[in-house]
Structure formats: C-alpha cells, structure tokens
Amino acid sequence: MDRSIQEIRGDFRILTDHPQVVYFDNAATSQRPEQVLSAVEAFYREANANPLRGLYDWSTEATGRYEAARAAAAGLIGASAAEEIIFTRNTTESLNLVAYSYGLSHLSAGDEIVVTVMEHHSNILPWQMVASKTGARLVWMEPDMEGVLSDEEIERKIGPAAKLVAVGHVSNVFGVTNPVEKIIRRAHEVDAVAVVDGAQAVPHIPVDVRALDADFYAFSGHKMLAPMGIGALYGKKKLLDQMPPFLTGGEMIEYVTRTEATWAELPHKFEAGTVNGAGAAGLGAAVEYLRDRVGYDLIQKQEEALTARLMEKLSKLPYIHIYGSPDPAKHSGIVTFTMEGVHPHDLSSVLNEDGICIRAGHHCAQPLMQFLGVGSTARASLYFYNTEEEVDRFAEKLAGVREVMGYGA
C-alpha cells in the first residue's frame, strides 16, 4: 500500500476499526474521516446556537462556521461568489429546488426538457413533475453501450424548443464522465439553461462551474466525506435572483406583514428554517480534507490504479460482464457488473457473509437498466482510501460466489 494512502486511511476509524470489512459502496455514500467528525462535534461543543439569528457571540460564531463552509464549497467548485452556493440537504433537494423554483416559473407547454437516459432518478423525477405541470416535454439523450454520448446525439436532441437541459456529470452506473462542457455549450446555443447533477463528480474530479459555464450545479456532502443531510446547489446569481423561494418560513425574509413578505438576499432566500449548521461545518472540513490532505491528483491516481486492478481481475472470470468503458480511467472508481446465472441480490448477500459491501439493484437508474436490458446489476464503487489488498480480497470472494450458488467449483 502506498504510504500516503496508508496514512490517510488511518483518518477513517470505521475502516481501521473493522479490518474484516471491505467497503465498496462509496458511490452510495462515502465514509467520513476524523477531521470531519471533529468539525461536526466542535460545532455543537464550542459554538452551538442558531446561526444567522442571535446577536450574541455563540450565534455569531455559529454563523461564522456556517458561512465559512459556504465559502469553502464555493471555492471548491469555482463559484464566483459564496452567495451563489445554496445549502440544501442533498443533490435531490438541490435539483428539486431548481425544478420547483426555476422550472415551474420558466417553462410552459411546447418547451422541451432534455435529460439523458443515464440519469439518477433524482435528476429525472423533478423534470417529470415540471413536464406534467407545465405541459413541457421530456427529451432523452441516449449514449452508446459504453455510456458515451456522441456529438450528433447532443446536437440532435438539444433542439430549438429546449428550455432546460439536465445532465449528470458522472454516471452513477457507468462511472463515465459526460461531455458536460459540450452539452452546456449546446444548451446555451439554443438559449436553454443547463443543470448539472454533480453528485458523483465532486468527490472524484476537480470541478470548475465557471469554466463549464453551468447555470446550476448540484452536489451532496455525504458522497464526499461530509455528513449526511448537507448538500449544495450552485446557481448563477442572475438566475437565482429572479427565482421565487422554494420553501418559505424563518430567516429567509426581509420584511413580513400579515399579508405579504419580501425575501432576504441570496443565499438566505433559499434557506428557510433553521439550517444544518453542524452539517455545513462538516462539509467545510470535508472540502479542506479533500483539497489539502488528499488532493484530486492522488484521488484520481489511486482510484484509477484500484479500478484497473479490479477490472483486470474480473476479466479473468468468464461469467462476469462489466458495463461501461473497457478503460479503467473512465470509471471514476465505479465498476458495475453482472454474474451469469446469479441475481445481484443473491450475489450481494453472499458477499456480505464475507464482510464485503457492494450495491445491488437498479441504482436508482431504472430507465438506464431498461436501456441496457437488465433488471438489476451489482456495483462495486471505490474511493481513494480503498486498497489493493481490498480489491484482491473482493476478487477472491467474488470468484467463490458461483460455487455457493450451486454452479460447481
């Protein structure tokens, strides 16, 4: 094991305390290092008061930690100002915010919403809702069997009627990085806004929303070392400014009378009610950890090395079929596969007996499963703190599953 990886792995006590467990479900949620857990605890131990409200020191300190996290998140993805980052619970809530606040007020009958067939349900259902309420129509971009969207497909599907294009940056099934820059450029050519689901991207690759020229960019904290229940939506200020609030209530107003209200400035207009201050502090610590303690160079190097090793070992098992590109560098640590004759749920249950955690099912991407013609698949998803030893153990145990399922040795 690389010395730096070994040292970093030591920050994840859940991993070092359970050496018998191989955690390969990182695309569902990552583990959290001590630095993040400490930041969450420190918020409650040192500065616990309701952020943004109190006129006393603790509340000021809580506000400071909350807003510092926003600045860190903005910095990580290259937003031009912290106020362009809205804190939400997760990517799903971020995308719903765009759908309800922007989608319902800007789309109408005859407009087109363009998505890809690779999307997670959280980047499909909000648009189905907008389509059914406004009379807009969903248009589906389809990739090839390796998950690659062609230039022609992008050009053809994002047509003159398109008003909104919603695309995942990295697919949670193929692991492929979509050509979001091209898609966004095409969306802007036809005057559509571009919404990017970055849930599987921000944990793995450097993101620069300004270089991409994304109009909205959503991501979750919990897939990138932060606690569950904190996520973010980036939006261009000029768009966020003209959007109505998504939720209404406490601390998102400027002035309220018995009959009406005026809204607070960005970003608080979109953060009704008491916020997840400790979660945000955890996200801030996670950003710092990813950027300064690990770095995207090491993340990508380690993920690619592990993915290559995993795919190499799996390719020796003739009854395993891997989805997506044959190139391990194009997987973002995600390897989705099926085993001939064995249902993914049985496969996952048997591996669990050996302490191995992988996902089995439709990965909240049923339209993609239908496109691929499979009911469900198994998915091993790696992160930088996983090791070659774990890959080897996984491959060895996987090779034993067919025998358990009655297919001879």
Place this chain on the structure above:
Amino acid sequence: MELKQLYREIVNEHNLHPSHKRTIEDPTIELRGVNPSCGDDITLQLREKDGIIEDAAFQGSGCAISQASVDMMIDDIIGKTREEALSLAGRFMGMIKGEASEEDLETLEEAAALQDVSHMPARVKCAVLGWRTLREALGGKDEAAAQGQQES
C-alpha cells in the same frame, strides 16, 4: 442456518432445478406477483377442484430466494384446501417476522428452512413474494404493504 449453507443445502436445488416451474392445463386462478425494486417477477397458477388445490405451478424470474421460496411453497400447498393453504401462508409470514412456533416450522416442512430470512431484512420481500401472491390469489389478507423495504 448460515446463509451460504442455506443456499447450498436448500435454495440452490429449488432455484436451479425447480419441480414446479412449468405451466398447468386449465388453471382456475392465475396471478402475477412482482417486487418492483428488485425485479422478482412470478406468475402463479392454481387449479382448484372440489375445494382442493389439485395442481399448482409458477413461471418467472428473480433472485434465488424468491424463486426457491415459490417452489417450496407449491410443494406445501398441492393437495390442500384453500383454508389450509391460507393458514400455511399465515404461518410462513409469521415465521419471517420471527414469530414461528415449533408447530409452525413442522407444518411448513422444507419451507421452514427460510426461517433465518427473518434476520435478513433486505431479503424478506424475496422470501414472501410467492406466499403474498398466493394469499392475494386466494382472497386472503394482503400484507404486502407491511413487507420489505423500498429502494429509491
């Protein structure tokens, strides 16, 4: 029973070489049962005559536990009355909730091997698919809503 042992000793045989995976002539009842979140999908056929389930069979696909469970269920219900079959379904559902008596286990015969699924919440809906479909087919109460867990 440990899970791997359960597969090796009971489930695989019924999954890979089911006795009742076929179609029957002149079924009097036919009903499809599905676990949408995992793709388990069966169609159960029954032929009743003079109040007795004279023959039964299934078609479909899904995980080994769902398929083996239906096959074992059909072993149990052929030759039984509707009431007896519903009573067996009640005993099986109880067993999966971890509430089985010695008598329940004896009555369920081989299907009682799935007893330990009560400790595997993620697999409960697989094990009960056949029994839930049977209950619905025979007009018994449907506890489907209370079973299993949703996947987003």
